[in-house]
Amino acid sequence: MNPDRIAAVLAAIHTMDDEEFESVFEPFHRQVVSYDDPSVEPPIDPLEYVDHEEFRLYMLDVYLEAELEEIQATADAYSDELAAIADEVEAQTDSGGLRQKVANFGSRVQQRAATGDIEPPEFAVEAVSDVHLLYYEGTNDDRVVEGDRPFDREPDARLEFTPIPAHSIEQFRPLIEEHLLCQIRDCYVGMGEDPPAQYRVLGHGLYKFAQKYRHFDCYPDYADPEADVPGYSV
DSSP: OOHHHHHHHHHHHHHSOHHHHHHHHHHHHHHHHTTTOTTSOOSSOGGGTSOTTSOEEEEEEEEESSOHHHHHHHHHHHHHHHHHHHHHHHHHOOSSOHHHHHHHHHHHHHHHHHTTSOOOOOOOEEEEOOOEEEEEEETTEEEEEOOOOSSSSOOSEEEEEOOOOOOOHHHHHHHHHHHHHHHHHHHHHHTTOOOOGGGOBOSOOOHHHHHHHHHOTTSOOTTOTTOOOTTOBO
């Protein structure tokens, strides 16, 4: 995965209006909350593949209208401004979780854009895939039930959620934003680099990286919100 592309997906999701967000992500929301709320009918019935208490991972591919070259060119021009805003938010948010920082960050970007100080990129979600399901048939024997994809190309980001407690669709957007911030962190870690300040966060990002953090002592467990990692916060 490419951190610039994931950041562009984050920007696109953050700027969606509520109606558009619900129309795109409501099926995936139903999938991830259905474990906790049996009244919700998910797109995929996981019990066809795994018992109720067994591990499963739900995935959704997200595709943007923009091409990679456009995303990267915009990211290069915009990254310094975003880093400065992130530093301001970090300095002014003494307490509170990542969700509040995401909200503060988005608000600060919008304020700067409104005054003409910056020109934020405009990215739009073109389409999403159907839900994919990863489960284990046995030890180290993972299987994937593939949903339909709208395009024959790599997605710009893939959401990866295990079942989570039931919540409203309105509460789902900040959870996705947190998740994507953590994915960007994982991309930098995978490249052997320290993430920029705005991505030094703890929480669940890419599933394969969460496995690395838990099984290899050379990594702090960035996926654990309770981990004590200097310079990182929830």
